[in-house]
Amino acid sequence: MSATLRKKCPQCGKKNLQEDKFCTQCRFEFKEYSPGDLVIIEHLKGDLYGSIVCLTVFIAFMILITVAIPSQYGIQGIIPMFIIWPIVILFMVWATRYLRGLSKIRKFIITEEYIEITVPHKPYFRVNWSEFDAIEVLKRDHQTWAVLPGKVIIGPRFIYFKLIFKGINFIQSYEFESGKDFKRKSRKEILIALDEFAQRKNKDYHGPTKK
Numbered sequence: 423m424s425a426t427l428r429k430k431c432p433q434c435g436k437k438n439l440q441e442d443k444f445c446t447q448c449r450f451e452f453k454e455y456s457p458g459d460l461v462i463i464e465h466l467k468g469d470l471y472g473s474i475v476c477l478t479v480f481i482a483f484m485i486l487i488t489v490a491i492p493s494q495y496g497i498q499g500i501i502p503m504f505i506i507w508p509i510v511i512l513f514m515v516w517a518t519r520y521l522r523g524l525s526k527i528r529k530f531i532i533t534e535e536y537i538e539i540t541v542p543h544k545p546y547f548r549v550n551w552s553e554f555d556a557i558e559v560l561k562r563d564h565q566t567w568a569v570l571p572g573k574v575i576i577g578p579r580f581i582y583f584k585l586i587f588k589g590i591n592f593i594q595s596y597e598f599e600s601g602k603d604f605k606r607k608s609r610k611e612i613l614i615a616l617d618e619f620a621q622r623k624n625k626d627y628h629g630p631t632k633k
C-alpha cells in the first residue's frame with residue numbers, strides 16, 4: 423500500500439493520493455515536471471486577506487456614518503446617503519470581482535519545450551522554444567498621482583513586464599503586472615529563469631534595463 427504518500431493540491435489545499443492525476447476536490451490537473459523546470463503556481467492569498475480586512479473596515483465605517491449623520495443632522499442627513507450608498511455598492515461589486523481574481527490560481531511554467539502562463543481574467547498563453555529566436559523583456563511603470571490645490575499627491579506605482587518572443591515571421595508577447603499577476607519575488611525568479619533557459623537554448627535574451 424503506497425497510499426500514505428500524499429500531495430497537496432496547489433489550488434485548494436486538499437491532500438490527494440500521489441498517483442492522482444486530478445485533484446479529487448477541485449479537478450486541478452497534476453502534471454509531471456522535470457527538476458530543472460521553473461514551476462510557479464501561486465495564489466495571492468496574503469493580498470486577499472489584507473484586502474478583505476480593508477474592505478470590512480471600510481464597510482463598518484460606512485455603516486457608522488450612515489447611522490451617525492442622520493442622528494446629527496436630522497432628515498437632511500439622509501439625503502447624501504442616496505448618493506454615497508450606490509457608489510459604495512458599485513465599489514463592493516468591483517471589489518468582490520477583484521478578490522475572486524486574487525483567490526484564483528496563476529501559473530508560470532518554463533520547461534525544456536515551452537513557456538506557459540496562466541493568469542486569471544487573461545487569455546492562456548503558451549509558446550514553444552522552437553518557435554522563436556529571441557526574448558525581449560520591457561519594463562514599464564505607471565505612477566498614479568492626483569493634484570489637489572497646492573499639492574500633488576503621489577499614489578501607488580504599477581510595474582509591468584512585457585515579454586516579447588521574436589522569431590522569423592513570429593512575434594508573441596505577454597504583459598503581466600508585478601505584484602498583482604505574480605508576486606514580486608516570483609517575477610525575479612521568472613526573469614532569471616528566462617535568461618538561464620535562453621542561454622542554454624541559444625536564444626538571445628534582452629532583459630529589462632537594470633539600474
Ligand SMILES: [Zn+2]
Nearest residue numbers: 431434445448
Ligand atoms: Zn484541489
